[in-house]
Amino acid sequence: xxxxxxxxxxxxxxNRSDKKTxxxxxxxxxxxxxxxxxxxxxxxxxxxxxxxxxxRGVRTFAPSRRAVLGAGLAAxxxxxxxxxxxxxxxxxxxxxxxxxxxxxxxxxxxxxxxVAIDVVMRQYDDHHTAMTTALSTSVxxxxxxxxxxxxxxxxxxxxxLSDLLQPPYGIGRYxxxxxxxxxxxxxxxxxxxxxxxxxxxxxxxxxxxDLLERAGLHAGDLxxxxxxxxDAGIRIRKATGANLIGNVKTLKDIVIRxxxxxxxxxxxxxxxxxxxxxxxxxxAFELALRVRRNxxxxxxxxxxxxWAEAFRRGATATELGGSWMVGQLANWVAPGTAGLWRAAQLxxxxxxxxxxxxxxxPRDSDPAKKxxxxxxxxxxxxxxxxxxxxxxxxxxxxxxxxxxxxxxxDQPQPFLGGQHARLLWRDAARRITATAVHxxxxxxxxVVNTELDYVLDDGKDIRQALSDAARLLERxxxx
Amino acid sequence: MRMPASLxxxxxxxxxxxxxxxxxxxxxxxxxxxxxxxxxxxxxxxxTGGLGAMEYVGFANFSxxxxxxxxxxALRNTLWLAVAAxxxxxxxxxxxxxxxxxxxxxxxxxxxxxxxxxxxxxxVAIAIMFASLFSQDYGMINAALASWFGIPHTDWLRSAxxxxxxxxxxxxxxxxxxxxxxxxxxxxxxxxxxxxxATLDGASRWRQFLHITLPGIKPMIFFxxxxxxxxxxxxxxxxxxxxxxxxxxxxxAAMTSAVYLFREAxxxxxxxxxxxxxxxxFLVVALLTWITNxxxxxxxxxx
Numbered sequence: 001x002x003x004x005x006x007x008x009x010x011x012x013x014x015n016r017s018d019k020k021t022x023x024x025x026x027x028x029x030x031x032x033x034x035x036x037x038x039x040x041x042x043x044x045x046x047x048x049x050x051x052x053x054x055x056r057g058v059r060t061f062a063p064s065r066r067a068v069l070g071a072g073l074a075a076x077x078x079x080x081x082x083x084x085x086x087x088x089x090x091x092x093x094x095x096x097x098x099x100x101x102x103x104x105x106x107x108x109x110x111x112x113x114x115v116a117i118d119v120v121m122r123q124y125d126d127h128h129t130a131m132t133t134a135l136s137t138s139v140x141x142x143x144x145x146x147x148x149x150x151x152x153x154x155x156x157x158x159x160x161l162s163d164l165l166q167p168p169y170g171i172g173r174y175x176x177x178x179x180x181x182x183x184x185x186x187x188x189x190x191x192x193x194x195x196x197x198x199x200x201x202x203x204x205x206x207x208x209x210d211l212l213e214r215a216g217l218h219a220g221d222l223x224x225x226x227x228x229x230x231d232a233g234i235r236i237r238k239a240t241g242a243n244l245i246g247n248v249k250t251l252k253d254i255v256i257r258x259x260x261x262x263x264x265x266x267x268x269x270x271x272x273x274x275x276x277x278x279x280x281x282x283x284a285f286e287l288a289l290r291v292r293r294n295x296x297x298x299x300x301x302x303x304x305x306x307w308a309e310a311f312r313r314g315a316t317a318t319e320l321g322g323s324w325m326v327g328q329l330a331n332w333v334a335p336g337t338a339g340l341w342r343a344a345q346l347x348x349x350x351x352x353x354x355x356x357x358x359x360x361x362p363r364d365s366d367p368a369k370k371x372x373x374x375x376x377x378x379x380x381x382x383x384x385x386x387x388x389x390x391x392x393x394x395x396x397x398x399x400x401x402x403x404x405x406x407x408x409x410d411q412p413q414p415f416l417g418g419q420h421a422r423l424l425w426r427d428a429a430r431r432i433t434a435t436a437v438h439x440x441x442x443x444x445x446x447v448v449n450t451e452l453d454y455v456l457d458d459g460k461d462i463r464q465a466l467s468d469a470a471r472l473l474e475r476x477x478x479x
Numbered sequence: 480m481r482m483p484a485s486l487x488x489x490x491x492x493x494x495x496x497x498x499x500x501x502x503x504x505x506x507x508x509x510x511x512x513x514x515x516x517x518x519x520x521x522x523x524x525x526x527t528g529g530l531g532a533m534e535y536v537g538f539a540n541f542s543x544x545x546x547x548x549x550x551x552x553a554l555r556n557t558l559w560l561a562v563a564a565x566x567x568x569x570x571x572x573x574x575x576x577x578x579x580x581x582x583x584x585x586x587x588x589x590x591x592x593x594x595x596x597x598x599x600x601x602x603v604a605i606a607i608m609f610a611s612l613f614s615q616d617y618g619m620i621n622a623a624l625a626s627w628f629g630i631p632h633t634d635w636l637r638s639a640x641x642x643x644x645x646x647x648x649x650x651x652x653x654x655x656x657x658x659x660x661x662x663x664x665x666x667x668x669x670x671x672x673x674x675x676x677a678t679l680d681g682a683s684r685w686r687q688f689l690h691i692t693l694p695g696i697k698p699m700i701f702f703x704x705x706x707x708x709x710x711x712x713x714x715x716x717x718x719x720x721x722x723x724x725x726x727x728x729x730x731x732a733a734m735t736s737a738v739y740l741f742r743e744a745x746x747x748x749x750x751x752x753x754x755x756x757x758x759x760x761f762l763v764v765a766l767l768t769w770i771t772n773x774x775x776x777x778x779x780x781x782x
Contacts, residue, residue: 125724129745132526132527132745135526135527135528135529136524136526136527136528136529136530137529137530138529138530154527154748155527157525157527157528158525158526158527158528158529158532159525159527159528159529159532160527160528160529161527299634299637301637301723301727304727305611305614305617306614306615306616306617309616309617363529364529439525439748440747442746442747442748443746443747446746446747450730450731453639453729453730454730457638457639457729457730472548472549475543475546475547479523479543479749479752
């Protein structure tokens with residue numbers, strides 16, 4: 001259904017009349033059968049370029065270093081094809097989100113033939129650094145910025161993003177259409193909604209069915225409690241030699257998030273009191289220590305070569321992560337293990353989310369284009385066809401409830417041996433609640449990880465470790 | 480062809496025009512950030528709120544930094560690495576330079592170039608190369624240690640005890656050639672007659688090295704040590720990249736002051752605190768450079 005619309009964007013009249021030529025639909029087929037991996041680093045997409053339109057998209061100002069450098073580049077590589085568009089909407093995005101937006105351009109240009117869309121892509125870290133810089137100086141702001149969910153929490157405190165509850169946006173009336181926690185996660189302390197969710201990462205447990213079978217287990221044996229999960233790990237280790245998990249921090253990170261009420265913080269409460277020296281953290285540390293003592297973890301840092309290699313060699317029996325981890329494993333981490341994996345809900349009825357993508361509108365971007373920017377966000381997040389297209393091509397799990405109820409949503413997952421895992425994740429998505437983000441959350445996470453290292457590597461007492469962490473955080477909490 | 484008089488630079492202005500490219504670039508990329516960070520050190524700032532979100536807090540950032548356990552931890556790491564990477568650089572570079580100076584004639588430039596190569600190679604490339612060399616299961620360093628000495632595989636980059644020596648080694652490897660070039664240049668300025676006279680007097684090679692070469696290159700040792708002190712205290716790229724941007728750093732064992740203040744700003748969102756720390760680090764660098772200067776000067780006085 002999207003075929004005819006998905007050809008490469010070109011607003012000039014000649015090309016628009018060619019829209020239904022067979023060549024273009026054929027090209028589209030070639031692209032959709034080879035989906036891009038949702039890898040954190042994907043160098044294949046072109047880096048950000050100072051094209052003619054991106055220069056026009058941002059308003060001119062007193063010459064800066066970038067403008068001077070950019071002008072030269074623009075003159076060199078100005079694409080003539082886009083000259084037809086009267087206005088340009090700039091969208092800043094990171095890999096895969098850029099592709100999702102680009103795929104929507106044909107649909108957009110039918111509605112607004114006079115408004116071109118310029119997608120400025122940077123790698124994940126660079127993108128968020130660039131957005132921080134753009135917001136802090138109010139220079140080079142895009143009309144729409146894609147943000148990963150942890151950055152939504154971080155940016156929501158500064159007031160640099162538009163409140164989408166206000167006209168001309170009015171996201172409030174669509175509240176019930178989004179996955180509840182994804183919407184709640186974008187609400188800041190003042191009650192403003194600073195971003196619209198487009199894809200989410202419901203937490204899931206992935207396990208190697210073949211290794212479990214050799215240990216006489218099935219996924220259900222790992223689920224009743226975290227202790228059962230670790231017990232199973234001991235049996236898997238004995239029967240197969242495989243580790244339960246690549247890195248025990250993954251386990252700790254879930255256990256400290258388990259059982260949080262809606263809107264509660266992980267490390268701090270709403271009055272900036274430190275919550276680290278609590279039973280929730282003690283339990284997480286004790287479980288981690290038990291895993292380490294029984295030698296059930298690979299001690300591998302996530303996303304490293306060793307970590308990936310362990311998956312390829314079947315040395316890791318389970319992984320706890322977002323549903324998007326399946327796409328990662330299938331596309332580049334361990335494609336050779338296809339069919340051996342199964343998904344299950346996380347142990348002990350734990351419902352947590354792993355990242356997700358949002359679209360936001362900067363407060364200080366061009367006011368004349370804010371309504372258009374919102375219209376694009378509406379199209380990307382509220383049109384089931386767009387959400388399902390992103391699911392199909394990029395494995396982006398929809399944040400739109402109606403997309404999750406579409407018949408085409410449920411597909412057997414070949415990597416999971418034909419399991420209908422999306423229904424599982426849909427169920428999880430509807431039970432997850434939003435957690436409050438404190439401005440020191442990143443630092444708190446680092447401090448807790450460090451104390452966990454002391455406990456696991458040097459045998460530091462858990463109570464001592466947590467009270468040390470709490471003391472270090474208290475100094476910062478109210479800064 | 481002569482330029483019309485109106486387009487010609489008057490001799491009065493020409494010097495300023497000729498040096499202006501540097502001055503302009505220095506003003507934009509040197510002076511302005513310097514002043515801005517000093518200003519920022521006295522502000523509390525949530526950067527995504529825009530420039531208007533700054534709030535004057537006096538010396539709060541400085542007192543926070545001085546009472547911050549991690550600031551001191553990072554400083555200790557930095558000093559450890561500066562010594563562990565810096566001292567061997569000179570202890571190896573001086574004999575190495577003497578060896579190259581006396582033993583190579585025609586091949587000397589080639590040998591020097593090989594030692595100098597790491598210095599001009601991109602730090603990112605070096606760090607990526609060492610990251611794979613240091614890899615626990617598949618790295619060549621562990622493979623070599625295991626097959627030659629039977630040492631079991633070591634977790635170099637993810638164990639708090641091993642990451643510091645690993646990074647110190649990378650830094651040593653990178654700068655030892657640079658220092659050797661410095662010392663070699665200094666040795667070439669020592670008149671050959673001194674060595675001839677010493678040989679006639681029956682002085683051994685070791686005596687010649689001790690009493691002619693070392694005093695002859697002393698100014699260069701001062702220069703090299705000063706560079707090592709400054710560079711060592713500002714060490715950033717190697718630990719930053721080998722720890723995945725500081726994020727895969729067991730117990731922050733490789734977190735140098737420069738890495739910490741970068742993370743304080745960009746990961747922990749505290750630009751004011753980070754600016755204050757960078758000025759405190761500047762004071763430490765200035766102090767230690769001054770002490771180095773003092774140490775070399777007093778010896779000169781004695782000699």
